[in-house]
Amino acid sequence: MGFDSGPSCNVSLPADRSDNPAPAQQPVNRVHRQIRLRRLLKAFMQAAFLVAAFPAAALAGFGRWEKPYGVFATASALVPGILGDYFRISFYKLTLAECSLSSRIQFGSFFAHPVARLGPHVYIGSYCILGNVIIGEGTQIASGVQVVSGRHQHLRDHLGRISSSEEGVFVSVVIGAQCWIGAGAIVMADVGAGTTIGAGSVVSRPIPPASVAVGSPAKVIGSSAAI
Numbered sequence: 673m674g675f676d677s678g679p680s681c682n683v684s685l686p687a688d689r690s691d692n693p694a695p696a697q698q699p700v701n702r703v704h705r706q707i708r709l710r711r712l713l714k715a716f717m718q719a720a721f722l723v724a725a726f727p728a729a730a731l732a733g734f735g736r737w738e739k740p741y742g743v744f745a746t747a748s749a750l751v752p753g754i755l756g757d758y759f760r761i762s763f764y765k766l767t768l769a770e771c772s773l774s775s776r777i778q779f780g781s782f783f784a785h786p787v788a789r790l791g792p793h794v795y796i797g798s799y800c801i802l803g804n805v806i807i808g809e810g811t812q813i814a815s816g817v818q819v820v821s822g823r824h825q826h827l828r829d830h831l832g833r834i835s836s837s838e839e840g841v842f843v844s845v846v847i848g849a850q851c852w853i854g855a856g857a858i859v860m861a862d863v864g865a866g867t868t869i870g871a872g873s874v875v876s877r878p879i880p881p882a883s884v885a886v887g888s889p890a891k892v893i894g895s896s897a898a899i
Contacts, residue, residue, distance in 0.1 A: 718773050721755075721762040729766035735786030741767060742784070749782040764790065778815070785821065785842075791849065804842055808849030808865060816856045819845055848881060857890075868896045 728748070732741035745767075748760045757776055764771040764783060772792035781800040783790075789806040796802070797815035804821035807813075822843035828834055847853065848865030855871045863869060864881030874888040884894040 717758050718762065721758040722765065725759055725762040725766060729763055732767055732786075735767035735769070738786070741786050745782045745784070749780050752779055787844070797855070804844045805859075806844060806846045808847060808851065810849055811847055811851040811853070813847075813853045814855035814857075814871065817853050817859065818857075819847070819859045821845065822860060866896055 725748075728744040729735075732744050735741055744763065748756075748763050750756075751759050756779055760777040760781075761771070761773055761775060764777070765773055767786050768783060768790060769787050770789035770791075772790060772794070774792045775790050775794040775796070777796045778798040778800075780798045781796050781802070783802045783805075785804045787804055788802060791807055791809040791811070793810045794807050795812045797813055797817070799815055800813055800817045800819075802819045805819045813819075822845065845859060846862045847859065848863060848867065850866050851863055852868045853859065853863070854869055854873065857869050857871065857873045857875065859869070859875045861875050862878040863875060864879055864883065866882040867879050868884045869875060869879070869890060870884070870886030872888070873886050873890040875885065876889045879885045879890060879892065882896050883892045884896050885892050
């Protein structure tokens, strides 16, 4: 005697989705891809502009020949837009004593002396003139700032006549890491790490770290930790 097994029942199991990202993860993955693409594009641009800046750097003796260096440094300051930013940082990477490609130098700004050192992630605004200076990591310099090579570049003789810059005393000015130098400031002395210098201030004496200094001459009025 046979038994009727009845109608067959086919049960479909859900597909294994372990290899597919969850819907909430998809926007995150898209952002990560965009970040990777931007990094690749930036690396490509840096490499391309290092090649573009190489002839100018070579004609400047890679910073060893001051006069041709000065010509190309001032010329590079006039290259407009984002292409100018890439060209300037590439030129200085090849000519300064130290320069990080992660930094940015805006239109109209230039380093007057190739002995300068520029740390990583530094921002320099437009129309800045920078002498013999060491700038620490993460420092931001607003537009129109001058950093001169000390306070005694032009001396007077016993008759009161002003000497040429060749006879002056040039020193290295150190601006520490994570500083803010306000627009139009003039810096002639060291600025400690983490310090804020107010716009239009004149730094003629060293400023200690983690300070807020304003005025002409610049005087410490507080701590940057309290800002």
